[in-house]
Amino acid sequence: MDYRNAVKWYQWDPTKWFIAMCSIFGLASHLRKFPDVEIKRSLLTMQLKKLDEERERLPWPVTSDDLPVITWERYQSEAQSQQLILISGFIHDVGQFMDQHPGGRRLLETHVGKDATTAFFGGVYDHSNAAHNLLATMRVGALHGGLELVNEFAVPPCLKMQIVRWTPPSPM
Incomplete structure (x- = not known):
């Protein structure tokens, strides 16, 4: 329909x-152009x-469906043997992150084996989107009977916008 191969005047298209x-x-005559x-x-x-x-090249957090309960x-x-925190x-598993935590190793150590949800969501510090994304990559399990915190960070920010592929249903 469009006689042009390159649509900008300066693009190479002799x-x-x-x-x-x-x-x-x-x-x-009667040259046609696609609408802008x-x-x-x-x-x-x-x-x-x-x-x-x-x-596709980036590592993403494990989905809750793939985590052991x-x-x-x-x-x-x-x-007792691993640095596990519930949020x-x-x-x-925050073991690899202990020395990198901006609040220091000691702050994380005080929450090992406990529920640190309140501390993470503003009780100690209201963490950024990047912190929520990073935390999601450290998930190793879901607590049986654990309550899902319903707020804007129940789904990590990095997973909120995704490109979805749609495949039309196959004819029967």
Whole structure:
């Protein structure tokens, strides 16, 4: 439909330039162009495709469906040998993060084997989106009967915007 291969005047497309010159001299007529909105949609589609490829290369948190469900007693027992902290019904292994925590190792150590939900959500410090995303990557289990904290961070910010692939249903 569009006689152009490149839509901007400065983009390399000698055929477009030749056809445009022919049009000026009356040697070509009825030239058609795609509407700008269609071109913008196509550009956005390609950008989303590139973003999706980049997203595929990044590590993402384990979904709650893939986590083992652990009782409070087992959580307490496992926390004796590992640095496990409970936040929002999820059990997190913070052992590798202890020395990197901005609040210091000691702050995390005081919450090992306990429910640190209140401390994480503003009781001690109201953590950023980046902190919520990082915490989600440390999930190792879900507490049996644990209550889901219903707020804006129940789903980590990094998982709120995702590119969804839709496949049309197959004919029967």
